[in-house]
Amino acid sequence: MSNQITVSLPDGKTLSMEDGSTVLAVAERIGPGLAKATLAGRVDGKLVDLRTPLRTDCGIEIVTARDPEGGNVIRHSAEHVMADAVKRLFPDAQIDAGRADHSEKFQYDFLVDRPFTPEDLERIEKEMQSIIAEKAPFERRVVDREEARALFRGLDEELKLSRLDDIPDGEEITVFQHGDFVDLCRGPHVQRSDQIGAATLLEVSGTYFRGDERGPKLQRIYGTAFSSKKELKAYLARIEEARKRDHRRVGVALGLFQLDPAISPGSPFYLPKGVALYNGLVEFIRELYPKYGFEEILTPQLFRSELFKRSGHHDKFYDDMYWFAGADEDEELGMKAMNCPGHCHLFEIGKRSYRELPIRWAEFSRLHRNERSGTLTGLTRVRSFAQDDAHIYCEPDQVPGEVDAFFRMVREVYDKLGLEGVEMAVSTRSAEFLGEPEDWDVAEKVLIEAVERAGFVCRIKEGEAAFYAPKVEADFRDVLGRAWTLGTVQIDMAMPGRFGLRYVGRDGELHQPAMLHRAVLGSLERFIAIYIEHTGGDFPFWLAPVQVIVLPISEKQSEYARAVQGRLRDQRLRVGIDERSETLNWKIREAERQKIPLSLVVGEQEASNGTVSPRLRRSKDKIPVMAMDALTAMLVAASTERKMGPLE
């Protein structure tokens, strides 16, 4: 029994420990300070509870609050503390299960006879504070199924008994206890409750047991916890900043769009400034298309359902589309929800030769999808949208080159937009897929290799692909650390076959082309929402709805100010003017609030010598007065070369 195992530490040192020692014991051997700070361990890269006995030689890292995983351990423990607090205050409540999710929140579901009120949350939070102050140690126990069953039966925790039954035979069953509260749990957990430095409850919402609408209705409480009050404060500040940047608020404040869900749910009404932004993005992509070999096409908005039967959408996507009865008897029309069926049909209309491949067809048409009402959110989830969509038909051996070109375009576009830190995620086939498994293996491999060639970080999302294609998603993390999917490229395994697409090859025989779907910005609506929140409305100069505003100091300079505006407008710049009888200070304040990149102050001096006094957004730095000729040339260059700032 007293065999020794060897554990190696991150710094290369090794320790000889008794077989069955815990992570905590290792930390204690290293030093008392580290032992005190220990929250969990990483054994051969895998997160484990600090009480788990070590049975074999292994590499160990000690997880403390400094480790990002440490926060998750703290939140996972705070979740138990919250459930404990609820049980103390509401002894009849049944516990279901909790979770520390990826967004720095934790949650726990309860079966109670009435919904929790905000006052209840305050009481629960207070109770949590006293549990934390009790410095209750967390204990881990391995139990067998019968013990666990007896335990939760004794506590009248029926939901928990049901959860227990979900655990497959042969799997180790562990429970964690602190004070009198015991829960079925894998861990890992903190040593004592006071390692939860700061915790607060955020909101309550309803949910269902196992997400099943027919099952019991539960109450879910959300909270968050950190190792220190300072971190909690920073988190709350981040939430507040996100709230301020909410595109629904900023979009309306900047006069970009209006939403009227009562009149058209899930569809934006774009105002002129919003259209400037929308068109600016479309024109940007459109301008790059010749370089990347794309041609734009336009296909109908309504198709007979025959088309969607061929594409498979009538079968797999029916409820997500809008359908109409046509004028002819039995005619069913489907509103365009995606461009690909129309593109495939267009491909098959002509006789295609290998000489014209790759065919790269792009389309910016508006699409309509019947999204469930509860899922609609601002511009991020809408029923009416457009994509910078394109489909590529090529010979199979041309696929890797096309995927490489996609990544080049993604990089160019995101760079100009100032989007950094994009990661790629390859989704592999799910249980339900069309086509041959061997073809999928090849396609998945092509995508992974292309991501690596392009030098992006590559993650794998097992089983997350759409039924017809493995895909790569460009995941972008915004300034607040939230991840969003932007562009995507997919290799279609189904549609060329379903449409019977053929081209004449070099050998004179008919062959089936490979087909790619790709979008760089993805949905323009979603992109605009994300971009508003990322930039806070501070758009790059080339994209700003109003690029320049002219600010005459008094009405005496009106005429000159209009001349300045006219001259810049002649160069296709978007230029406003503020001729109101307000102070200069007020006009500048307004220009700042409207996030206009450049203000041009014109007073008596400027008017008399043909100059302007430039003022950059968010900058107090003095800029010397500039002559109109020089300024005009500079602004035109900044706009056409798509620079971030006007005077770069």
Added chain:
RNA sequence: GCUGGCGUAGCUCAACUGGUAGAGCAUCGGAUUUGUAAUCCGAAGGUUAAGGGUUCGAGUCCCCUCGCCAGCUCCA
């Protein structure tokens, strides 16, 4: 769709346990003619989301419709 929380002026928000619907910004009018982030005065703006009910009296309580927000396979 379902669960919970909500819905007051164009926007942001007030209105004690049911007792005369208010403020700031925006808008309009007037004064002011301003040199780098808030000039002054005044006016107008509401069927309190729609409908129904309880009450002497409803923004407030109840019912219903519409809409918004958060969440809704992913595990103890």
